Amino acid sequence: MKPLDKENSHRVLYIDNHILVIVKETNIPTQSPDKVSCKTCLNSLEDLAKDFIKKKFHKKGKVFLHPIHRLDRNVTGIVIFARTSKALSRLNEQMREKKILKKYIAEIEGKLPQKKASLKDHIVHLSHIAKIVKKEHKNSKLAILNYEVIKEKRDSSILEIELITGRYHQIRAQLSNLSHPIIGDKKYEAKKNLDKIHLSCFYLEFIHPVKKDLLKFQIKPSF
Incomplete structure (x- = not known):
């Protein structure tokens, strides 16, 4: 950079x-x-x-x-x-x-049967990787996100994701757990490894800490 x-x-x-x-x-x-x-x-x-x-x-x-x-x-x-x-x-x-709204765009391998859903899993942070585990697992934390399929390609789908909890590698782990990893994310079982995985925090909304104005920012992902 x-x-x-x-x-x-x-x-x-x-x-x-x-x-x-x-x-x-x-x-x-x-x-x-x-x-x-x-x-x-x-x-x-x-x-x-x-x-x-x-x-x-x-x-x-x-x-x-x-x-x-x-x-x-x-x-x-x-x-x-x-x-x-x-x-x-x-x-x-x-x-x-949870007053800061964060939305992500992700391109995943394949197509999801449900075009809109909420994912609720329990996740544990291991050495440089997150793993979906059972609720009873020691040190597991609840991970929640909402997704909606906004576009389908031949071999992939583009999702808009609202992150409810902010766990380590949460989006990557939860989508991989569905057997639809993010494109380029070899660490989470994607077919190919890319320097830039197809995941971007494209929208943020929050209250200015001093002026109290509602601020909204949006960018266009490069994939």
Whole structure:
């Protein structure tokens, strides 16, 4: 992912003194996995966003910036960052109370018999993978999403998904559990492995943490 300069400024959907809303491309984590900070490294979306703010507003010191939610490395879509501690606290509260509406577009292998449904599973986070398990399984958590088939192709289907709970790899695991994995998602039994799986957080809706306006953002997935 290239630096957020003038050529790539279209990826910045909204910015003010309190929040930053930005489009994440594939093959970059939302946050750097390295615990040791690197002042000159741009290893994550957070690093790139901090670099962008530093240059745009000519900031000399550290930049306060925290993601409100995260997308997997090979998933694209909209990400909200808080620019102040007040915004961070209030947006985290919205997340806890499920007041931030997140919708995804996914292209899956094959065709689903039910064109619209709610998936309720119990999921457990193992080492770098999520697994659907029985309710009685130790450490399992309830995972819920709603989906609707919006287009069918010859060998695939495109779904619009509303994420009700935000579990680790939830969408990927639940669709794979139906034997209809996301295209390119080899980790979850897809036929082919792609750097960019066909999953994107294309719509976000939330209340501005300070101004209290209802904000809506939508992008068009590249698949």
